[in-house]
Amino acid sequence: MNRQENPVGLDDVFFSTTDDKGRITLANKVFVRLSKYPLEELVGAPHNIVRHPDMPAGVFRVMWDALEAERPFAGFVRNRSADGSPYEVLATVTPLPAGGYLSVRTRPMTEAADRAFALYAEAREQERAAEHAGRTRREAARDTAAALPEALGAESYERFQWGLLPAELAAREAAGAALPDAPAESGAANGAADGGTGTGSPDAAVTAKAAAAEMIAALHRAHDLLGDWTRGQEETGALTEELSGLTARVSEAAGAGERVRAAADELDLTGPQRTLLLAPLQIWANMHGIVGGYLEELSGLIERVDRASREALFSLALVRLQTAAAGTFAVEPGAADSPESLTALCTALKAGIDSLDEQVTREERLVTRLNSKAGSVARIMEPVQGMIAGWLDDTDVEHLTGGARELVETVSAAAEETRAAAAQLTAASGSLSALARPDVAELRHLVAEVEDALQRATRGW
Incomplete structure (x- = not known):
């Protein structure tokens, strides 16, 4: 996918939380809109409901290795919406102190995304070939996870993401992304103020x-x-x-x-x-x-x-x-x-x-x-x-x-x-x-x- 064709906008910020098993517990309207699943269908579903078949299993193995070691993860991910259309994100996943995980995702902004997705395509083909040759999916994922840092030009994936996230954030802010300046008018507040059906006075x-x-x-x-x-x-x-x-x-x-x-x-x-x-x-x-x-x-x-x-x-x-x-x-x-x-x-x-x-x-x-x-x-x-x-x-x-x-x-x-x-x-x-x-x-x-x-x-x- 050409980055310019990515439906994820500059100001789109995905948010979701999952439990320890990766089942979605919270999802914001950006996630709902781009995944094209209703919120009721997302909540309670495994997060891999949006997994794209082009994504190498090894990338997720790297992610889970980090999370299980109580370290955050950052990386590029191609997802698939309910109608089969793809969208690409820079995904960050952080362990929460009381259990579960928080994920914040944004539009990829640097050329590192193009290189990563090109490598992913090669890695996915290698995984398919390995599985066809008799290796299990888990074994193929481990092979990809072990080879990924060198393919990305880093001594470890952790080192790679240390440079990746600051560069992506800087590019995002340079393009004009910023915190909002003031609260928007809310239906609940307006309804209450007008004496309507708001939740309060x-x-x-x-x-x-x-x-x-x-x-x-x-x-x-x-x-x-x-x-x-x-x-x-x-x-x-x-x-x-x-x-x-x-x-x-x-x-x-x-x-x-x-x-x-x-x-x-x-x-x-x-x-x-x-x-x-x-x-x-x-x-x-x-x-x-x-x-x-x-x-x-x-x-x-x-x-x-x-x-x-x-x-x-x-x-x-x-x-x-x-x-x-x-x-x-x-x-x-x-x-x-x-x-x-x-x-x-x-x-x-x-x-x-x-x-x-x-x-x-x-x-x-x-x-x-x-x-x-x-x-x-x-x-x-x-x-x-x-x-x-x-x-x-x-x-x-x-x-x-x-x-x-x-x-x-x-x-x-x-x-x-x-x-x-x-x-x-x-x-x-x-x-x-x-x-x-x-x-x-x-x-x-x-x-x-x-x-x-x-x-x-x-x-x-």
Whole structure:
């Protein structure tokens, strides 16, 4: 299917919940409209009622492996509506604390969807061939699940989705998707206000509308805070990438020590001249060898911070998407599915914020260790760098032979590169440590505001 032909609109946000067995317990009107099943037929049915036969079983095996490990899942899915027509979604599925699962789905926005569905077609044909050859459907699904990460160009599916969801959300927002600004007029509220058959008095209807506006305001504020947090995590990612490059630069410059040592052994020098010229170089080369171990540890810490940052960006994108979904219900006071759906979303938001808090705490500890290790590298290198700088100042290059002159020039270039890279390494590490921690308490407070307003709104719906 061409993405432009996909019937899922930019502002369409699917919402559903299922029990532990995958049976649908809640579904919103977008799901009903695009699935072309009546709500009564969806609720209680297994979610695979909309499963398209072109979807590889292995993709769902990956999903269930994640969910059973209490991790969220994000991926592209082609569904089939009741009349057989297809529609494609970016699906996110999150385990709920009390059991069951929450799914929020949107229109795929990036070219990654085209690549994924092309791979799915190949994988599905391979599954059919495997089943025809005598393997069970479960075995064929396991084969697809095992091969999927490499086919997607990732070391694991979890790593793939860490990049996928933030990119999809950014593309969606760049295309104009946003939280609604104000609650819509509701039939229930209007009926009550007109003295009709609404669920409450005119005062209750007004209260419900005001509460809905409070929910929207709180969700907007939460969405903005999550956006600030996302930008901070993006800055963390940029700094870890810079640190990785700088560490490689320092390591490469430090590697000049061995090259210098080898070149020095080839010099035709004897007596005091050899000692004066080469003794400082031996110390310099030896110190660079010691620094190599520290740089290896530093590289490992940078990789762990980078992993933590990517995981946090994924979690942030998931919580922001759920916040947007909550907004679609908050602007429809009186809708039959709003109270239960908003309650489920608030539950997921609270769990997501708690998870993010834990992730950031782990990340901060890693950053503290990284900053300490970067400082150790700088402190170890400082005296030997000072020694080699003095040696370069004292060495009369004009009176050296060709080989010795080339050696000094090599040392000079390596020393300057090491000094510059080490200084930048220290600065980048310090910038990473200085990044502000997000206000998690404020996010929790905003979700509590939504829950409180929801209780007041429900009395007037």
